[in-house]
Amino acid sequence: xxxxxLIISSTPRKGGNSExxxxxxxxxxxxxxxxxETIYLREKQIGFxxxxx
Numbered sequence: 001x002x003x004x005x006l007i008i009s010s011t012p013r014k015g016g017n018s019e020x021x022x023x024x025x026x027x028x029x030x031x032x033x034x035x036x037e038t039i040y041l042r043e044k045q046i047g048f049x050x051x052x053x
Contacts, residue, residue: 005029007038014042 007026011018026036 003029003034005034005036007036008041009038010041012042 007022009018009022013019022038026038029036
């Protein structure tokens with residue numbers, strides 16, 4: 001059964017060990033017919049939550 005896989009990578013370093021692990025996992029998942037989407041948080045603009053009463 002094919003699966004849809006979402007990977008969320010939070011490492012700030014491009015090309016580091018975590019990214020190599022993500023690529024390896026992605027290649028393995030794709031090789032057995034799954035679909036993979038990867039989101040790199042370093043590419044997103046995330047602001048602080050401002051909570052006021």
